Amino acid sequence: MADLLKKNDLHGYQEYSVNFIIEHPVAAVLLDCGLGKTVTSLTAINDLMFDYFDIHRVLVICPLRVGNVWANEIQHWEHLHLLRYSVAVGSESERLSALKTQADIYIINRENVQWLIEKSGVSFDFDMVVVDELSSFKNYQSKRFKALMKARPKVKRMVGLTGTPSSNGLMDLFAEFKLLDMGARLGRFIGQYRNAYFSPDKRNGQIIYNYKPLPNAEQQIYDKISDITISMKSTDHLKMPEMISTKYEVELSDSEKKKYEELKKDLILQLPDGEITAANAASLTGKLSQMANGAVYSDDESILEIHQRKLDALEDIIESANGKPVLVAYWFRHDLERIRKRFDVRAIKTAKDIADWNNGRIPVALIHPASAGHGLNLQAGGNHLVWFGLTWSLELYQQTNARLWRQGQTAETVVIQHIVAKATVDEHIMKALAQKNTTQLALMDAVRAELEEI
CATH class of the missing domain: 3.40.50.300 (P-loop containing nucleotide triphosphate hydrolases)
Structure with missing residues (x-):
């Protein structure tokens, strides 16, 4: 293990983010590309599991290709060596086998969230869920969003990770934050959110194609979510080329x-x-x-x-x-x-x-x-x-x-x-x-x- 990275190799901003996740049962961690969202989250999981005894079973939902990134990070850091992980990808039988393996962290791709909750037959007893790339849940009408919302009340700790929370505008934030706090900050219904912060823009008769933010809506939205949100840009913390x-x-x-x-x-x-x-x-x-x-x-x-x-x-x-x-x-x-x-x-x-x-x-x-x-x-x-x-x-x-x-x-x-x-x-x-x-x-x-x- 001599060549492994150690906990004191974490950057100051990463340590701050770790503590933020520990102190906030619901957390939106908006770290820019390259700032180490994965090791930050894993360190928080490790501390919550083995120091605070606050959690025992974690689900990580991520893009298919990124599952191996989580596994690799666990292997590269000395302080994470106690974490047991299981990657539930592949055929249905392979996924079921992985979910039945004894582990601390279960990693699944977002396309299989609905299957896990509604069809797998596996008990959804995760006390912490980490959504890597929260922006992939910005559609409140998608099957994956609806399925995860069904299971959301069972989850004690919820973390959303992304570098681009509103790439297509402020409307994206509704579903993402509803998933985190069940509608406590931006409202439980999309109509509520639209009426509070937007006005109709492009329309054809009764059909509205687009909404535009009301004056000061952006700041009001950010104020609403600020207590559970941490946001950092790579140019602020890294010596970038x-x-x-x-x-x-x-x-x-x-x-x-x-x-x-x-x-x-x-x-x-x-x-x-x-x-x-x-x-x-x-x-x-x-x-x-x-x-x-x-x-x-x-x-x-x-x-x-x-x-x-x-x-x-x-x-x-x-x-x-x-x-x-x-x-x-x-x-x-x-x-x-x-x-x-x-x-x-x-x-x-x-x-x-x-x-x-x-x-x-x-x-x-x-x-x-x-x-x-x-x-x-x-x-x-x-x-x-x-x-x-x-x-x-x-x-x-x-x-x-x-x-x-x-x-x-x-x-x-x-x-x-x-x-x-x-x-x-x-x-x-x-x-x-x-x-x-x-x-x-x-x-x-x-x-x-x-x-x-x-």
């Missing part, structure tokens, strides 16, 4: 622009009565994003190529890296296929891929934000991330950037490059990300802007 964010703009030729505009017009004309709703705005901007990246799926699922401008730009970027590793974020399946066809690349999917990247064995790696947003430590492998295709999701965008821009990055700078097709929806997405405005309203405004150009 400088992050350089740049745009690599590409311009379509006249014929490519014409093809983009024709396809855009066809899509717009398919709207019923020209009405822009949240649902069709999302569909439209998805198609426009595909076209900005250079290709789109036709009705028969074949790929219709529009241009290769972004592929050319990526070639320039890779060449200018002079052999240094480059991590490329893609969004659509045809992005992946077209990049693979042109370059010698490898997608980051398995533990071996992660290890090989961190050991410098992959010159150009591909990553999808939805599968790499949380828990992947890739900072040892490089300091250059290229966004080939952009995402509206601020949470996935920030979390993907944080795979490289985080504690442990040895380079003095991390370069985030965005390949942006001029005069396309890319420009709207970049603006929304810069303003941290990735709500449905931003999607709809983007489509309206495209409509005005026709």
